[in-house]
Amino acid sequence: MSSPRANLGPAAAARNRAALLNAARTVFSELGPHAPLNAVARAAGVGQGSLYRHFPDRQTLVLAVLEEQVVTLEEAAGDPDTDLTGLLGQVTRHAIDSVVVIDIVSATPDTPPDPRLMELRGRVASALGSRLPDAVATGSAPAGTTVDDVLLAVELVATALTRRPAAERADYAARAWKLLGFRVTAGA
Amino acid sequence: MSSPRANLGPAAAARNRAALLNAARTVFSELGPHAPLNAVARAAGVGQGSLYRHFPDRQTLVLAVLEEQVVTLEEAAGDPDTDLTGLLGQVTRHAIDSVVVIDIVSATPDTPPDPRLMELRGRVASALGSRLPDAVATGSAPAGTTVDDVLLAVELVATALTRRPAAERADYAARAWKLLGFRVTAGA
Amino acid sequence: MSSPRANLGPAAAARNRAALLNAARTVFSELGPHAPLNAVARAAGVGQGSLYRHFPDRQTLVLAVLEEQVVTLEEAAGDPDTDLTGLLGQVTRHAIDSVVVIDIVSATPDTPPDPRLMELRGRVASALGSRLPDAVATGSAPAGTTVDDVLLAVELVATALTRRPAAERADYAARAWKLLGFRVTAGA
Amino acid sequence: MSSPRANLGPAAAARNRAALLNAARTVFSELGPHAPLNAVARAAGVGQGSLYRHFPDRQTLVLAVLEEQVVTLEEAAGDPDTDLTGLLGQVTRHAIDSVVVIDIVSATPDTPPDPRLMELRGRVASALGSRLPDAVATGSAPAGTTVDDVLLAVELVATALTRRPAAERADYAARAWKLLGFRVTAGA
DNA sequence: TATGAATGAGGTTTCATTCAT
DNA sequence: GATGAATGAAACCTCATTCAT
Numbered sequence: 180m181s182s183p184r185a186n187l188g189p190a191a192a193a194r195n196r197a198a199l200l201n202a203a204r205t206v207f208s209e210l211g212p213h214a215p216l217n218a219v220a221r222a223a224g225v226g227q228g229s230l231y232r233h234f235p236d237r238q239t240l241v242l243a244v245l246e247e248q249v250v251t252l253e254e255a256a257g258d259p260d261t262d263l264t265g266l267l268g269q270v271t272r273h274a275i276d277s278v279v280v281i282d283i284v285s286a287t288p289d290t291p292p293d294p295r296l297m298e299l300r301g302r303v304a305s306a307l308g309s310r311l312p313d314a315v316a317t318g319s320a321p322a323g324t325t326v327d328d329v330l331l332a333v334e335l336v337a338t339a340l341t342r343r344p345a346a347e348r349a350d351y352a353a354r355a356w357k358l359l360g361f362r363v364t365a366g367a
Numbered sequence: 368m369s370s371p372r373a374n375l376g377p378a379a380a381a382r383n384r385a386a387l388l389n390a391a392r393t394v395f396s397e398l399g400p401h402a403p404l405n406a407v408a409r410a411a412g413v414g415q416g417s418l419y420r421h422f423p424d425r426q427t428l429v430l431a432v433l434e435e436q437v438v439t440l441e442e443a444a445g446d447p448d449t450d451l452t453g454l455l456g457q458v459t460r461h462a463i464d465s466v467v468v469i470d471i472v473s474a475t476p477d478t479p480p481d482p483r484l485m486e487l488r489g490r491v492a493s494a495l496g497s498r499l500p501d502a503v504a505t506g507s508a509p510a511g512t513t514v515d516d517v518l519l520a521v522e523l524v525a526t527a528l529t530r531r532p533a534a535e536r537a538d539y540a541a542r543a544w545k546l547l548g549f550r551v552t553a554g555a
Numbered sequence: 556m557s558s559p560r561a562n563l564g565p566a567a568a569a570r571n572r573a574a575l576l577n578a579a580r581t582v583f584s585e586l587g588p589h590a591p592l593n594a595v596a597r598a599a600g601v602g603q604g605s606l607y608r609h610f611p612d613r614q615t616l617v618l619a620v621l622e623e624q625v626v627t628l629e630e631a632a633g634d635p636d637t638d639l640t641g642l643l644g645q646v647t648r649h650a651i652d653s654v655v656v657i658d659i660v661s662a663t664p665d666t667p668p669d670p671r672l673m674e675l676r677g678r679v680a681s682a683l684g685s686r687l688p689d690a691v692a693t694g695s696a697p698a699g700t701t702v703d704d705v706l707l708a709v710e711l712v713a714t715a716l717t718r719r720p721a722a723e724r725a726d727y728a729a730r731a732w733k734l735l736g737f738r739v740t741a742g743a
Numbered sequence: 744m745s746s747p748r749a750n751l752g753p754a755a756a757a758r759n760r761a762a763l764l765n766a767a768r769t770v771f772s773e774l775g776p777h778a779p780l781n782a783v784a785r786a787a788g789v790g791q792g793s794l795y796r797h798f799p800d801r802q803t804l805v806l807a808v809l810e811e812q813v814v815t816l817e818e819a820a821g822d823p824d825t826d827l828t829g830l831l832g833q834v835t836r837h838a839i840d841s842v843v844v845i846d847i848v849s850a851t852p853d854t855p856p857d858p859r860l861m862e863l864r865g866r867v868a869s870a871l872g873s874r875l876p877d878a879v880a881t882g883s884a885p886a887g888t889t890v891d892d893v894l895l896a897v898e899l900v901a902t903a904l905t906r907r908p909a910a911e912r913a914d915y916a917a918r919a920w921k922l923l924g925f926r927v928t929a930g931a
Numbered sequence: 932t933a934t935g936a937a938t939g940a941g942g943t944t945t946c947a948t949t950c951a952t
Numbered sequence: 953g954a955t956g957a958a959t960g961a962a963a964c965c966t967c968a969t970t971c972a973t
Contacts, residue, residue, distance in 0.1 A: 191953080191954075192953070192954090195953090195954080213401075215945075215946055215947085216946080216947070216948090217946070217947085217956095220956090225954080225955085226954055226955035226956055227947095227948085227949095227955075227956060227957090228948095228949085228950080228953090228954060228955055228956070229953075229954055229955075231947090231948070231949085232953075232954080236947095237947090328546055331542060331543060331546055332546060334527055334530075335523040335524070335526075335527050335543060335546075336523070338523075338526050338527045338529070338530055339522055339523050339526045339527070341526070342522075342526060354519060355519060355523060358516055358519055358520060358523075358547065359546065359547065360548075379936075379937075379972090380935090380936060380937090383936085383937080403962080403963055403964085404963080404964075404965090405962095405963075405964085413937080413938090414937055414938040414939055415938080415939065415940095415964090415965080415966095416936090416937065416938055416939070416965090416966080416967080417936070417937050417938075419964095419965065419966080420936070420937080421936095567951090567957075567958075568956090568957060568958085571957085571958080589777075591941080591942055591943085592942080592943070592944095593941095593942075593943085601958080601959090602958055602959040602960055603943090603944080603945095603959080603960060603961090604944095604945080604946080604957090604958065604959055604960070605957075605958050605959070607943090607944070607945080608957070608958080609957095704922055707918060707919060707922055708922060710903055710906075711899040711900070711902075711903050711919060711922075712899070714899075714902050714903045714905070714906055715898055715899050715902045715903070717902070718898075718902055730895060731895060731899060734892055734895055734896060734899075734923065735922065735923065736924075755932080755933075756932070756933090759932095759933080779966075779967055779968085780967080780968070780969095781935095781967070781968085784935095789933080789934085790933055790934035790935055791934075791935060791936090791968095791969085791970095792932090792933060792934055792935070792969095792970085792971080793932080793933055793934075795968090795969070795970085796932075796933080800968095801968090
């Protein structure tokens with residue numbers, strides 16, 4: 180009878196997916212990790228049902244957001260001129276912007292770690308690890324730092340950022356990296 | 368007509384309060400920071416209403432749990448034989464046990480920090496600060512560490528523990544403290 | 556596993572809205588202005604959530620009931636053969652049937668008057684005002700009566716009906732209108 | 744162990760009762776007819792239990808408030824110089840001040856009218872009735888007014904005041920009395 | 932007799948998820 | 953494949969009432 184949002188057919192699928200990812204970043208960032216999923220759908224200009232078709236649960240949606248960030252990181256790691264300091268800067272920026280994602284991933288302690296998350300973790304390790312020796316050599320990372328140490332450090336910082344008001348995050352991250360002994364590019 | 372829980376009268380007040388605090392620790396620890404408050408009441412063997420009388424909201428309840436821990440810390444700090452390493456060990460143990468409390472306190476970023484939390488923070492700072500010079504002198508803390516640095520480190524560790532399965536927490540904390548350059552008594 | 560109410564899809568939306576309005580009239584009339592909203596949902600054969608989707612709060616629900624009545628009044632006012640006596644009769648009948656609605660609308664004195672209510676009031680004023688001069692001329696209303704007077708009279712009667720047992724309302728209204736000096740068609 | 748409010752023994756009984764009545768007027772007036780009863784107890788500086796001992800339910804408490812007002816009215820009626828206009832002014836003032844009481848008395852339509860309320864009604868009728876003939880004679884009340892008419896008018900006005908913001912009540916009452924054709928002393 | 936904590940039923944509201952169209 | 957209304961379980965919280973002291 181009426182004409183709600185036009186049904187653009189399959190063509191809209193990709194567009195919708197992208198819109199949902201963007202909306203997810205925004206909404207989670209504004210409303211926190213417990214933002215109602217329908218807020219994401221609304222922000223994306225998409226029906227509830229489409230949200231669930233693309234991302235059957237909260238976790239999947241968040242992992243997709245993370246994956247985007249990892250891809251970006253891998254691209255940066257593809258440029259031979261980028262060093263650990265730069266990569267960590269990028270990771271920090273992501274953490275600052277989408278702070279909450281990390282809050283949702285593995286939200287339930289004592290839950291078997293999500294394999295998809297583990298995979299992303301591995302890819303981050305590769306990207307950062309490729310620059311670690313150089314970083315240690317130039318003093319951008321403490322002597323004796325292992326790849327696991329770097330990941331641990333990233334986790335400490337990213338998780339802590341989760342609790343800080345947006346306005347303080349950049350400063351806070353800077354202090355934390357300093358305390359940890361890493362040189363990190365200031366967030367853009 | 369039926370026999371509800373007996374009304375033990377006002378005499379039960381203190382007992383109830385204590386029971387609620389214990390229950391809160393347990394329940395939050397098991398069900399996570401979003402555990403329904405009625406689960407706490409039930410675990411404490413207390414009516415819904417009593418919970419709300421003693422602790423008008425989640426935040427207040429959690430702060431009371433934290434306060435207990437701070438009191439313990441202050442007692443430990445009263446013993447001249449206890450050094451920073453020992454105090455941090457105790458803090459870490461608390462964090463491991465009641466991991467989630469930190470998750471709830473200041474759960475809403477961008478919210479003006481709760482003054483009650485700030486007060487507790489100050490007391491922790493005093494307790495730890497009193498031992499800092501010694502710790503730096505003996506190499507238990509990195510050279511140049513300030514009280515703020517110690518608090519930052521505690522925050523990084525405690526927050527990160529929040530995300531780890533219970534079984535891994537002790538190990539995880541040990542690795543983190545090592546990375547941060549602090550000597551810390553192994554969790555009990 | 557069980558068979559909850561069938562999800563009839565969006566097609567049911569209009570039907571649900573109507574069912575809720577009917578249920579609201581009935582339930583409020585029977586249980587009084589503080590009837591639990593879930594009683595309305597149940598009576599309408601509709602889920603809790605649907606009630607809240609259509610009518611986000613009690614006030615909105617009640618205003619919708621009132622609006623229906625105002626529409627009926629406007630229709631009656633559209634018929635040139637209807638005089639003030641007839642219109643007031645209709646208003647009185649509405650008040651008798653849905654007595655409580657007026658109890659809920661503007662339930663909180665000292666609250667800024669709801670603009671939606673003001674709008675309805677304006678529409679009632681138009682409908683009644685169009686017949687006032689004639690009514691004064693024929694002695695159906697006291698000499699010198701203004702539109703505001705008519706509204707005041709309606710308010711006095713409608714509010715008072717709120718307090719009377721259903722069985723007495725028609726008589727009570729008749730007495731009140733007589734005291735006020737208006738000729739009003741006996742309630743149907 | 745502690746010393747809460749001192750238990751002054753039976754001597755305090757009368758004092759408590761009075762305090763509760765005062766508190767009831769204030770609290771109902773400020774919080775509306777649904778004010779929690781414990782707010783009344785608190786405002787009276789009296790324990791919950793004492794409230795219930797003196798006034799086993801809301802209705803009883805409210806009737807006691809009304810009774811006080813009726814007594815005042817009867818005292819005024821004892822003075823031969825007071826006419827209907829003055830008595831109605833007093834009634835109006837009471838209605839304005841304690842507006843809500845009438846809201847609570849017989850809050851449930853279709854409930855058998857409370858006999859205590861009926862008795863008060865009778866006393867009001869006597870007080871007002873004694874002045875009616877004079878009032879009609881002097882034009883302070885419409886010709887042909889019966890005692891029942893006066894009571895009906897009082898009810899209309901008092902009930903309607905219930906819905907008005909405090910600031911407007913005096914004006915509103917004046918308009919209503921004028922519409923009803925009674926001369927009434929302006930509220931003090 | 933006064934006190935005030937305890938109780939718990941019940942109303943309100945939200946939101947993850949389903950499903951007819 | 954998209955849409956968006958419907959569902960209802962479940963959390964939150966309030967408050968009338970009881971009762972040990």
